[in-house]
Amino acid sequence: xxxxxxxxxxxxxxxxxxxxxxxxxxxxxxxxxxxxxxxxxxxxxxxxxxxxxxxxxxxxxxxxxxxxxxxxxxxxxxxxxxxxxxxxxxxxxxxxxxxxxxxxxxxxxxxxxxxxxxxxxxxxxxxxxxxxxx
Amino acid sequence: xxxxxxxxxxxxxxxxxxxxxxxxxxxxxxxxxxxxxxxxxxxxxxxxxxxxxxxxxxxxxxxxxxxxxxxxxxxxxxxxxxxxxxxxxxxxxxxxxxxxxxxxxxxxxxxxxxxxxxxxxxxxxxxxxxxxxx
Numbered sequence: 001x002x003x004x005x006x007x008x009x010x011x012x013x014x015x016x017x018x019x020x021x022x023x024x025x026x027x028x029x030x031x032x033x034x035x036x037x038x039x040x041x042x043x044x045x046x047x048x049x050x051x052x053x054x055x056x057x058x059x060x061x062x063x064x065x066x067x068x069x070x071x072x073x074x075x076x077x078x079x080x081x082x083x084x085x086x087x088x089x090x091x092x093x094x095x096x097x098x099x100x101x102x103x104x105x106x107x108x109x110x111x112x113x114x115x116x117x118x119x120x121x122x123x124x125x126x127x128x129x130x131x132x133x134x
Numbered sequence: 135x136x137x138x139x140x141x142x143x144x145x146x147x148x149x150x151x152x153x154x155x156x157x158x159x160x161x162x163x164x165x166x167x168x169x170x171x172x173x174x175x176x177x178x179x180x181x182x183x184x185x186x187x188x189x190x191x192x193x194x195x196x197x198x199x200x201x202x203x204x205x206x207x208x209x210x211x212x213x214x215x216x217x218x219x220x221x222x223x224x225x226x227x228x229x230x231x232x233x234x235x236x237x238x239x240x241x242x243x244x245x246x247x248x249x250x251x252x253x254x255x256x257x258x259x260x261x262x263x264x265x266x267x268x
Contacts, residue, residue: 055236056240057243060223061191063235068202068227093202100197102194106191
C-alpha cells in the first residue's frame, strides 16, 4: 500500500474532462483519475479552503460519521477495472473497521474535507498499472 | 409539522435556476426550493430510478449510515432565513436521535435514495411563509 498525495486538479468548464492527479509521496509515480465536474469543484474548494456557509454534500457525510460515533481513517484506491478506479473509505467505530465502497472522487473529496486531510493510499498493483511503471 | 411530497423537478442546462417543488400531501400549499444543478440531477436520477453502476455521493452517505448501524428516519425543512431554506436529516441509532444540519437539496437527495423514500416534513411556519398562504 503506497501513500499518495493530491498534486493537481484540472477543471474545465467547457468539457467533461476533469481530473485529479495522485503522486506517491516517497517516489515519482503518478497518475490521473478522471472525475466529474461537481466532484472536481468539491475537491478544489476544499484544497483552497473556500468558505462554505452551509455544509456541502461531503461535509454532510463527514458530519454524519462524526454524529454516529465513527472516525474517518483513510482512503484506499484499491482496484482498476476497464479504466474505472475503485476506492474504499475506511471508517472505524469502536473496535470495528468498515471499508465502504466509494468512487475515488467522493473518497478524495471526503479525505480533503477532514482536518487534517485523511491519508490516501493506492494498492501497489493499481499504482503500477496506472502509472505504467514498476 | 406538515408532510410534503416532491411534485416537480426543474432542471435547466442553460442557467443556474434548478428547483424542486414540495407540496403538502393533505392540502394545496406548495413552494419551490432553488437548488444546484448537481443536486437537481442527483434527485432526478433517483426519482426516475436511473441505474447507477457505482454509488453516487448520496448513495455513499446512505451506505455509511447503514454500516455505522444508523437508520435514516426523515427529513425536516425547518427554517427559512433570507431566502435560504434549512433542513435536518434525522438519523436514529440505538436509542439516540441525531438531527443533522443539511442543505434541503442534500436532504431530499438522501430521502429519495432510500427505498422506500424517507418522509419529508416542513415546519408549519416555514410552509406558511414559503407558500404565502395560511
